[in-house]
Amino acid sequence: MSDHTYRLTGETGDWEVVMGLEVHAQVVSKAKLFSGSATAFGGAPNTQVSLVDAAMPGMLPVINEEVVSQAVRTGLGMGSKINLYSRFDRKNYFYPDLPQGYQISQFEFPIVGEGELECEREDGSRFNVGIERLHLEQDAGKSIHDLDPNSTYVDLNRSGVALMEIVSKPYIRSPEEASAYVTKLRTLLRYLGTCGGDMEKGQLRADVNVSVCRPGDYEKFRDGGDDFSHLGTRCEIKNVNSLRFIRQASEYEARRQIEILEEGGKIDQETRLFDSVTGVTRSMRSKEEAHDYRYFPDPDLLPLELTEDFVDQIRSELPELPDAKRRRFVEDFGLSEYDAGVLVSDQSRAAYYEAVAAGRDPKLAANWVNNELFGRLNKESLGIGETPISADQLGKLVALISDKTISGKIAKDVFEILWTDGGDPARIVEDRGMKQVTDTGAIETVIDQLIADNPDQAAQVKEKPKTMGWFVGQVMKAMQGKANPQAVNEILRKKFEL
Amino acid sequence: MSDLLKLSLSEVTTKLKAREVSSVELATEALSAAKAAQPALNAFTAFDVDKTLAMAAASDAKLAAGEGGALEGAPLAIKDLFAVEGVSTTASSNILKGFEPTYESTVTKSLWNAGGVFLAKTSMDEFAMGSSNETANTGPVVNPWKGTTDGNLTPGGSSGGSASALAADLCFGSTGTDTGGSIRQPASFTGTVGVKGTYGRTSRWGVVAFASSLDHPGPFGKTVKDSAMLLQAMSGHDPKDSTSLPNAVPDFVAAVGKSVKGLRIGVPKEYRLDEMPEEIAKVWDQGVQWLKAAGCEIVDISLPHTKYALPAYYIVAPAEASSNLARYDGMRFGVRQDGEDLTSVYENTRAAGFGEEVQRRIMIGTYVLSAGYYDAYYLRAQKVRTRILQDFDNAYQKCDAILTPSAPSSAFGIGTKSDDPIEMYLNDVFTVTANLAGVPAMSVPAGLDSSGLPLGLQIITKALDEETMFSVGAAIEDAAGFNAKPEKWW
Known part of the structure; x- marks a missing residue:
């Protein structure tokens, strides 16, 4: 048994x-x-x-x-x-x-x-x-x-x-x-x-x-x-x-x-x-x-x-079949069995994914296809054939995350814009000033100002390092979410000597 | 009746081409002769005068323009098993009463393309099941031949109407279907030439099915040459029939009259039945002598499984028929009898629509295909069929054609055998083997018996070798010099 x-x-x-x-x-x-x-x-x-x-x-x-x-x-x-x-x-x-x-x-x-x-x-x-x-x-x-x-x-x-x-x-x-x-x-x-x-x-x-x-x-x-x-x-x-x-x-x-x-x-x-x-x-x-x-x-x-x-x-004209495709997604793209299984369960979904992942981070692409795109499609009862966001658009969005032009959080905003208005992700980010700030000087200026304005909070961080998160949030808020989260964390830790 | 109708197909088409006679003239005469004969012979099931005259007029126009096919302008009678567009097609059965197909069978279409003119539909044994044309829903067909006998004779069957109509000079050729001898036996009974080609030579598309693996559409002609002309026009590959032969059709007409010198003629010992009437044996021996005189070599051959052929045939044919006739359920065409539920609609419709013989064969067929009986009957019959085919293959190592009688007797009286199905089935004893093996076979009139009734000889050849069959048939025809006609009494 x-x-x-x-x-x-x-x-x-x-x-x-x-x-x-x-x-x-x-x-x-x-x-x-x-x-x-x-x-x-x-x-x-x-x-x-x-x-x-x-x-x-x-x-x-x-x-x-x-x-x-x-x-x-x-x-x-x-x-x-x-x-x-x-x-x-x-x-x-x-x-x-x-x-x-x-x-x-x-x-x-x-x-x-x-x-x-x-x-x-x-x-x-x-x-x-x-x-x-x-x-x-x-x-x-x-x-x-x-x-x-x-x-x-x-x-x-x-x-x-x-x-x-x-x-x-x-x-x-x-x-x-x-x-x-x-x-x-x-x-x-x-x-x-x-x-x-x-x-x-x-x-x-x-x-x-x-x-x-x-x-x-x-x-x-x-x-x-x-x-x-x-x-x-x-x-x-x-x-x-x-x-x-x-x-x-x-x-x-x-x-x-x-x-x-x-x-x-x-x-x-x-x-x-x-x-x-x-x-x-x-x-x-x-x-x-x-x-x-x-x-x-x-x-x-x-x-x-x-x-x-x-x-x-x-036989010579057979397409790649689901089992072979799943193995390839696991072996070549490093996807989990689960993610690969979800993607290959439908041929057009797998094809869409492959177009998104082409030349990009395949795991990140899988997350965006399975979670964001299909989450949204399911919510609106749409099939993959009816998606308002093309694989090309989603692929470009994934690329913008990978090269740190935008954060994952901003990417979700861009996704919304793509869903409702369409357009080219890079242009949307450019036109709407959604680019991630990685300029440590600019971030540092904001942090210095925040520490100066909130001495009590700053003192608390020294005792309870976990409360540093409050500052991260404030920096992001002040910079409309465009600050690179990694950079923010790094500078804060340096300031607080953690 | 003028002498025009007595002409053969080859003679009349020559006259038509020479514009010595018009097709409309011929058709008009044939129609009036056919209608005049109908009360006595009962050979026809449907006329469509407008169609006949329109087709004849169209043929005349072609002939006037120096065009037209091999059969241009010649009125032909069509067995009621062939779908003719817009004309009643009933297989002589009540269950198809009133059915007018919206389509044309491939074979009749080919005949019309060759210039044939539709004259009438002819009566047949219901669904081609019979050897006397007594099971037609329109009553028995009468043989124009009486000889010295009293009373009316059957023309044989199942294609009795076509045989009778041709023997009485009411048309210039006619079609039949041969499942176990349904062309050759009536041809023998009526002094006409009846042919079936190799299985698949003529398309079954649009021909009401009796037993698919045995059904061979074929012609009746007044002469061997006429029958060759007709089979020529009827033959050819039909993509709508999966069992249709893709092979090119040889020149059958050219084979008529070709020397038979040196051909080896097989005489199968198994066909010499103990109870065979002396006159049948005599005409067979006569045929052998004629062919010997024509330069053929006579060879004794053996077809050892012949005695199993008839039982095997009466398993395979009803089995296929029981399934082929399932479509006559009163739902989409033909006649429906109401009932209180679905099953009773089926039962009432089929009980009223099918005659006794058809019902008998549906029951036999249903039985032999039933679980528990299939192996003992159907499967064993198919094995016999394979042996019969091997018999022919072996025989053709030693001979080029086989000569046998066409039927075990001359025409018999109406009602004399209709109470005994087994005796009726024995009519097919010489003919069924060629159906089981799918090889070409024809019946050629060879003489009259002591009652003044025609007797035919059967020539069987290898698959695809209709040419040798026609050559040998023509040699018999020449030697026999058969030119007797029934004395007109109708």
Whole structure:
């Protein structure tokens, strides 16, 4: 048992949780998986539907090569095995938002095999999640049940949109880890440009599998080469669409299962839905009601055969990925793991930081980006794309601090001016006389005057050196904060012979 | 009916080019002959006179300008499985009643591009499932051939309407689809030439799917040359069909009449069925003699897995069909039957929309793909398919073309086999192997049986080698000198 083992205490003792996630990620691509229709979000219902998407008689699918590249890119990003041979199968079931009466998916031969993702808990500790596979499949359309009391409407805009289903191994051990895994996956997908990751728009959704077991069982499961006989019966919570809901749903589900087991019941393997309003999961269909999908190879499509060259070309074009970038920030810039982690969690934030830090003090730059800039952006609910202060401006400001033209305190004033009025930091400092005074003569004059005006305070400093701070404050006040704090301290100490 | 309609496609296109006859004139005559024959033969499912005459007029304009394609001005009949823009396309099924596609199948578009003129849609077994054209929602199609038999005969199926229409000289060519023999068997029953090319030679885009991996669109022609002209126009790579062949299309017409001297003709012993009627064996032997006389070398070959072909076919085809026909759910097109909930809407719609044979095959297909049965049926059938393909590969080490009968009998009477699905399925016994292997095959009329009914011989060649098939087909045609026509009674 490590420090991070998540345990729930029941009437009969402790329980542990075992989770595996199936994440459906909408592939970034102008066109759908097997048709030329657009994939933009928010189009008027049924405006992005081709004859193929509507499954008109005689229509045939043709694979979109860009989507294949995206899947390979994602697989490479996860360090997964790329399968040069993969195949599309039909998953047969009836539903009005599934026009073909089957979903084209990859059942037996997925395009991407095993891989691994390093994730981070909130306390900064890391854990690995094994990836079982990634396969390509079509999304279904959308059924709209609340427009009419007697009818269901169907919007086929989403029908046929390419999804990557990324299946984790059941190595996730807590609701927090589940959320951390999805967060990491989303970051990676965004770096790769293969999925927008916007959960509100349905670009990323998770089916969450949860089971509970007694302490020690999970270790037996792993030691036995993933011997599932040591684990409890799982339930699958379908289509959970936010990180918060993933945590809530899995925690609720674990507690529900524990309660049943402790009352002597048994868990039925079933598919459940999470109700985000009430916070509970409820049964959608039991194992007995589960569809027999009658998978078979889609005879309308040839097997997907990739060449090594095709894969190598994509590999050569991969961007620097978050883990590598974090290591570089720590090693090359001397940042803390934490600061580096915060910066690389978002590709545009990392890029912004790198522009600020270029040729400047990287630690100081990290502080200003993480604390000042992002503090302010968060307060105003703005994204990095909406920042009124460019990386160039912030970089120049950091440079002015480093070369002692201004103090950190003055820099905050300049930051405010940049935020509201914009402009060039050096010019603002020059025009507004905000330059730091390092001229010891000028500082000394002010200090002499202050000591002369405040003999009692000066006497106290001799007895209690800590009270010297009062003089520092007075000097700064007299000089409108422009005095170099180091110089002020030095001269004061000399005067007071400390 | 004037003698114009009796001309072959190659003859009539020559006359059209020479401006001895206009396309509008031909189309008008064909339309009136077709409509006159409809009560008796029931071969057609839809006409669009305005479309026909407009296309004919456009062809005449091209011909007048000295332009036009190989088929310019010739009226063609189209199996109801092909989407023709703005014209009822129902696969002879109630579930598609009233469906008019907004798109044109690649094959028909190619025919129109070559100058073909749309005459009518033709009846077929519902969703191409059948061998007698008795399962069409518009009732059985009648074979213009009666011979000395009493009562009406079927034209075979599933492309029975196209075969009947051509045999009755109501058009100059027609299209079919061949999934297990649905072009070749009706061709054999009606004294016409029926061809399917290599799998993927003709696009399936816009053709209502029955069994995707087995469906071969192809033509019926009055002569081997006509069928070559038609297949030529129908063939070519289609980026909209992932299984379409990227290979260049050879000159099929040039292969017609080419000497067959020195070609090795394989005669597979497994096709000599115990219960085969003597007359079928006779015409087959006759074919062998003709080819020998034409300078071919006759080789005994073995296709050892032939006996497994029919069972494998009746697993693979229904399996694919059960999935392909899932889209007919009453939601977006065709006919919907209301119900109290979603499941009952599906059940009512599909129960009312699909005929008995289609329902039977959907159930067979659903069964063989079900969990627990997949390995025993579907997977094993696919293995058989691989063996069948190997059989052909091995055979083609020893021969260039294979000669067999097209069907185990001549045309049979309407209603005589419709109660026994297994007996009906046996009609495909000689033809399914070529579908399972995807190799080119054609049926050429070889003579009449003692009842005065046509019998066809089948020529099968290697994948991509339609040219040899057409050469051998033409040699049979020459030797047979088959020029019989059904006596007009309709």
